[in-house]
Amino acid sequence: MKTIIEPFKIKTVEAIYFTTKEERKDILEKAYYNPFSIHAKDVLIDLLTDSGTSAMSSNQWAGIMQGDESYAGSPSFFRFEESVRSITGMPLIIPTHQGRAAEKIIFTILGGKGKYFLSNTLFDTTRANIEFSGAEGIDLICDEGKHPSIPAPFKGNMDIVALQQTITKIGAENIPMVIITITNNSGGGQPVSMQNIKYVRNICAEYQIPFFIDACRFAETAYFIKLREEGYSNKTNLEIANEIFSYADGCTMSAKKDAFANIGGFLAMRDLELAIQCRNLLIVTEGFTTYGGLAGRDLEAIAIGLQEIMDEHYLQYRIRSIEYLTNKLIEAGVPVMQPAGGHAVYIDAKEFLPHIPVEQYPGQALVSALYEHGGVRGVEIGSLMFGKYDAEGKLIPAQLELVRLAIPRRVYTQSHIDYVAEVIIEVFEKKDVIKGLAIIEETPLLRHFTAKLKIIE
Numbered sequence: 001m002k003t004i005i006e007p008f009k010i011k012t013v014e015a016i017y018f019t020t021k022e023e024r025k026d027i028l029e030k031a032y033y034n035p036f037s038i039h040a041k042d043v044l045i046d047l048l049t050d051s052g053t054s055a056m057s058s059n060q061w062a063g064i065m066q067g068d069e070s071y072a073g074s075p076s077f078f079r080f081e082e083s084v085r086s087i088t089g090m091p092l093i094i095p096t097h098q099g100r101a102a103e104k105i106i107f108t109i110l111g112g113k114g115k116y117f118l119s120n121t122l123f124d125t126t127r128a129n130i131e132f133s134g135a136e137g138i139d140l141i142c143d144e145g146k147h148p149s150i151p152a153p154f155k156g157n158m159d160i161v162a163l164q165q166t167i168t169k170i171g172a173e174n175i176p177m178v179i180i181t182i183t184n185n186s187g188g189g190q191p192v193s194m195q196n197i198k199y200v201r202n203i204c205a206e207y208q209i210p211f212f213i214d215a216c217r218f219a220e221t222a223y224f225i226k227l228r229e230e231g232y233s234n235k236t237n238l239e240i241a242n243e244i245f246s247y248a249d250g251c252t253m254s255a256k257k258d259a260f261a262n263i264g265g266f267l268a269m270r271d272l273e274l275a276i277q278c279r280n281l282l283i284v285t286e287g288f289t290t291y292g293g294l295a296g297r298d299l300e301a302i303a304i305g306l307q308e309i310m311d312e313h314y315l316q317y318r319i320r321s322i323e324y325l326t327n328k329l330i331e332a333g334v335p336v337m338q339p340a341g342g343h344a345v346y347i348d349a350k351e352f353l354p355h356i357p358v359e360q361y362p363g364q365a366l367v368s369a370l371y372e373h374g375g376v377r378g379v380e381i382g383s384l385m386f387g388k389y390d391a392e393g394k395l396i397p398a399q400l401e402l403v404r405l406a407i408p409r410r411v412y413t414q415s416h417i418d419y420v421a422e423v424i425i426e427v428f429e430k431k432d433v434i435k436g437l438a439i440i441e442e443t444p445l446l447r448h449f450t451a452k453l454k455i456i457e
């Protein structure tokens with residue numbers, strides 16, 4: 001088979017900024033070893049997130065010029081609505097300014113004290129919005145999903161037995177929704193199978209619990225289903241996406257991922273009563289029902305991006321490019337999550353830096369080393385992000401110490417990715433000199449965004 005090439009050519013370019021290792025050492029120290037405090041201008045390859053960082057196509061930019069900024073009834077809204085409907089099949093579509101705004105609306109309406117939301121794995125903002133309403137979120141990931149280095153085709157699946165048991169234990173009346181995240185971002189970008197989605201739907205139907213999808217990376221999931229699940233190899237990505245959504249009562253979406261947009265999101269659903277409540281809250285917090293916190297031009301970019309993402313050549317290239325980097329790292333002995341996910345490579349920092357105890361944040365130490373060595377910015381998904389303290393102030397570590405390198409869509413070429421692999425492998429060869437970190441300042445909530453750290457000499 002020939003090389004799978006980038007399915008686009010480049011019309012506009014943006015310079016990236018080169019710094020020396022000496023400069024980066026200084027920048028890191030001034031940023032207190034926190035990548036969120038580094039100016040993007042000082043980053044060479046930015047893999048902090050795949051969210052809102054996509055390159056838009058010439059068609060999307062053309063759509064931007066057609067954006068109609070009418071407060072109510074903009075033609076841009078109707079194009080957006082039609083595009084979302086063609087993918088989800090949902091009759092009721094509500095635009096929001098990003099994914100978490102859709103979450104805020106739906107969980108404010110359905111959440112509250114004494115309620116439980118069940119998921120494969122909730123993303124941070126989803127969990128935060130559930131908890132902010134007073135409700136609780138429960139993750140029921142399948143067994144395969146708990147082991148980073150053991151490959152399995154659908155490690156994002158929900159544990160069906162645990163789902164049934166949890167419903168019986170808590171009572172269906174206290175569960176306003178089951179929500180499945182495709183692909184499972186916090187669980188390594190791993191996909192969910194159609195079979196699993198069907199099982200979850202059937203259980204939800206039996207107990208009359210609404211079933212929603214966190215659809216941020218639905219197209220990547222659809223392509224994994226095409227590649228890995230029996231009976232789907234001859235279906236189009238659109239047919240697979242249509243089938244996925246056909247099982248759901250609704251979805252939340254961040255258009256900053258699988259819609260190639262730099263901002264935006266939506267809620268889609270079938271229940272009119274619920275949609276009326278959502279729209280009422282939307283008007284208070286986001287904007288009128290035909291723009292929901294977005295400009296008409298943003299709606300156009302999303303409408304076009306949602307169609308473009310279904311392209312077979314794009315999805316083949318996308319999934320292959322993540323696999324390409326993952327395989328290079330595996331060949332060099334770097335411990336990574338397996339198999340490759342849909343949007344990011346996850347390095348197992350605990351194994352990468354066995355000499356650094358979890359109390360010294362090996363993930364953050366690795367993030368710092370990758371930046372210092374090669375100007376590559378990733379993010380820690382470990383005890384800095386999820387760690388808590390016990391009554392004595394001792395760290396309760398996260399289950400895994402990961403470093404996520406999320407690949408922006410259509411932004412970097414294969415040589416950029418080769419460079420990233422070289423940086424990681426060189427750091428791996430000299431890993432013994434990397435030192436642990438200590439927190440010197442932190443906030444009680446979401447501390448990883450603003451924490452200040454120092455090197456432990």
Ligand code: F0G
Nearest residue numbers: 049051098099100123125185216254256
């Ligand atoms: N759900 C999932 C699975 C996500 O990955 C994100 C965002 C959201 C919801 C919220 O969407 O950012 O538009 O408000 N993930 C980004 C990331 C921030 O870096 O993984 P949003």
